[in-house]
Amino acid sequence: MVIMKDMKTLKGFTLIELLVVISIIAILAAILFPVIARAREKAHTTTCVSNQRQISATLLMHAQDHEEMFITVGSDAWPTSLGNYNDTAMYNCPTYTGVGTGGAPEYGFNMTLGSKSIGEVQDPSSMLMTADLLPIQATNPSYTFIDPNTDLDARHSNSLVFSCVDGHVDMVQIPLNGLISDMLTARKLNWICTSGTQIGTTLASSTPYPDNKLGTSNDPKYSSLLSLPSEVLVNNGVLPNYMMTCTMSTYAHNAGSGEQYCGNTLIGLYLPDTVTSNVRVPGIFAGYSVGYGGPGSAFWYGGAALGVDSYGAGALDAVIGTLKKSPTAYTVKLTVIGARKKMTVGVYQGSKIVGNSSYDISDLDIQNWQGKTKLAAVKDDFFIWGSGVNACSDIQNVAFYQLF
Secondary structure (H helix, E strand, O other): OOOOOOOOOOOOOOHHHHHHHHHHHHHHHHHHHHHHHHHHHHHHHHHHHHHHHHHHHHHHHHHHOOOOEOOOOOOOOHHHHHHHHOOHHHHOOOOOOOOOOOOOOOEEEEHHHOOOEHHHOOOOOOEEEEEEEOOOOOOOOOOEEOOHHHHEOOOOOOEEEEEEOOOOEEEEEOOOOOOHHHHHHHOOOEOOOOOOOEEEEEEOOOOOOOOEOOOOOOOOEEOOOEEOOHHHOOEOOEOOEEEEEEEEEEEEEEOOOOOEEEEEEEEEEEEOOOOOOOOOOOOEEEEEEEEEOOOOOOOEEEEEEEEEOEOOHHHOOOOOOOOOOOOEEEEEEEEEEOOOOEEEEEEEEOOEEEEEEEEEOOOOOHHHHOOOOEEEEEEEEEEEEOOOEEEEEEEEEEEEEEOO
16 A cells, blocks of 8 residues: 655745845955954054064164174165074064065165164164065165155054164054155154264355345256265265255245245255356255245145256155245255165254155266265245245255264
């Protein structure tokens, strides 16, 4: 006898039910993946902090064993100077490539500390020693840094991990499209260590420019020429390493309606023995760029200016800032690193940075500056409308210092 059983009909998921489940999974993934990514990056950052703490301890230990002298920076990757003190694993940043080694470290060493003694660092707690390094360039085989904006990498969720000479490790958050140098300066951190040895003597002040109306564009005015110290001259096509400091007072004001002005108060280096007003000459020019937008726009702006060979509008980098209608004193610090073919300039009002700029001179023929031994204060308008614009400037206390 055959017994018949009722067969229950099997029911599957409908398309709508499947889509609902998939949507829920997608929403959960969208919520969880960023959380997981942040947690992973937090772990990577913690590893980098630990790595740089270990590197800083190694550098200081090596210095203490070598009469408190930092390593010598040569043409090879800087960790090679540490010899047996090395641990290859500590040069690897998991956020970067994850394969850093002592021969290709992913953390940079402050180039200006090379061959200096710990005692030469005036404030060890504010002087950068190591930091997250950008991808290596052909011009930087030593894997060192000199310009935070072009050499360092805020790769940890827009944060830069760094260590200082006192051994502490910290981080600084960099705003979107912000400059690393600005944020380091805001934290009162420094990355240029001079030897403290002055080159030559402090040069006499330039003759102050009186108020005068230039009236046309691109017409530089020069002060009397002074001689550069022999130690900073180009020798056999090689530009030396040094820092120049000076103070300048500058202002610009508007005397008419509907006028706009932009100009520079500069110090020019490597100038020829004779210069003629209204004629541009090659050289290095660093200082302050200032402008006035006219009564309609009612704003002032200013910032660091740096140019080589030609210092017209296309060669300068102006950074938004503020400027008053009365003379304001600024300190200009120009750092020249001939070994890296790079220059940086910072303009300060007291301890506050007003602007900074950098210039890569690797494509220039330094030989052109051979035999150019003069410096001068330079005032230059690079565009102007109207007829009532006035400006004045005064550059004083020009001094040069050894870097390394």
